[in-house]
Amino acid sequence: MPHATESTLPSGAAPADALGTSAARARSEVLEKQIRKEPGRFRVLTGDRPTGQLHLGHYFGTLHNRVRLQDLGVEMFVLIADYQVLTDRDVADNLTGHVEELVLDYLAVGIDPARATIFTHSAIPALNQLLLPFLSLVSVAELRRNPTVKDEITHSRQSSVSGLMFTYPVHQAADILFCKANLVPVGQDQLPHLELTRTVARRFNDRYGQGHSVFPEPEALLSRAPLLLGTDGGKMSKSRGNAVTLAADADETARLLRGAKTDSERHITYDPANRPEVSSLVLLAALCQDRSPHEVADDIGPAGAGALKKCVTEAVNEYLAPIRARRAQYAQDRGYLRQVLRQGNERANTIAEATRNEVRQAMNNHY
Known part of the structure; x- marks a missing residue:
């Protein structure tokens, strides 16, 4: 609220x-x-x-x-x-x-x-x-x-x-x-x-x-x-089609994050003021892994946006796996x-x- x-x-x-x-x-x-x-x-x-x-x-x-x-x-x-x-x-x-x-x-x-x-x-x-x-x-x-x-x-x-x-x-x-x-x-x-x-x-x-x-x-x-931020770089919102839902399966999550907006700079850094889209993805991975976003960014470094999206996808799917399992169980009743x-x-x-x-x-x- x-x-x-x-x-x-x-x-x-x-x-x-x-x-x-x-x-x-x-x-x-x-x-x-x-x-x-x-x-x-x-x-x-x-x-x-x-x-x-x-x-x-x-x-x-x-x-x-x-x-x-x-x-x-x-x-x-x-x-x-x-x-x-x-x-x-x-x-x-x-x-x-x-x-x-x-x-x-x-x-x-x-x-x-x-x-x-x-x-x-x-x-x-x-x-x-x-x-x-x-x-x-x-x-x-x-x-x-x-x-x-x-x-x-x-x-x-x-x-x-x-x-x-x-x-x-x-x-x-x-x-x-x-x-x-x-x-x-x-x-x-x-x-x-x-x-x-x-x-x-x-x-x-x-x-x-x-x-x-x-x-x-x-x-x-x-x-x-x-x-x-949503995958388009704007506010994450159900109505704007730029969000990864808790109910999405692993494949859908991967597809959405592959299409997430980044920028033209290859080296990954955590800089919310100047690189909001990249930093939001870094932060998402950090939250799922319970790590500092600077640590996540340093680990990826020169590997670029592809490596960042792979890292985020794996982190999100691992974090949401037990939540998705419970959701499926409750949905049966x-x-x-x-x-x-x-x-x-x-x-x-x-x-x-x-x-x-x-x-x-x-x-x-x-x-």
């Missing part, structure tokens, strides 16, 4: 730069120490839109953080944002299938439904009812200038964009705040959404809190690799996938209804 975005904050609020990338990285280091010391203090909300199978960018951007946090003892809520898929009408036609594919990816990477609540938007009415009061706290200008929304609109395959697209950041705020999550593992491109969530929480508390905080201001926990969702939805509903009632009481709208 969920560079700071400019926003109009209430008096005394933290500046938008407080959630800029460099500040978020520094804060993440502090949070990591606190998590290891007292994991029970934290509740995480994270999730994805079911628009297709998850890919390596998702995995190293946030999925592995979810599993790690779960294993440390942090309370975990994993949202399948099926209502937000209505902004992608071609995907919404097979929504049930996409939801199940997402559950498969979650289980395959190690998210444990006994320790994590996996649930869907459409099954939690009280969560969605928070959208209206939250929208009243945000200006149209703030929604228009959200960089993630602008990027989604730019790359949309539709002839027109629905109004739902503009509510997307506020809907994410409802996702995070309904369970009062105080920690959100994200890639750097999601920082603007989280900043808006913090703004919504702050404004609700200021307007309706009567001296106490109804909602926490959740913090970002950046992953080890906040951004991996679709009834179990539906059971996971039923149980997660029941728990999320209980929490959402309690939060909605608290919001009504704070707004003097309870009867």
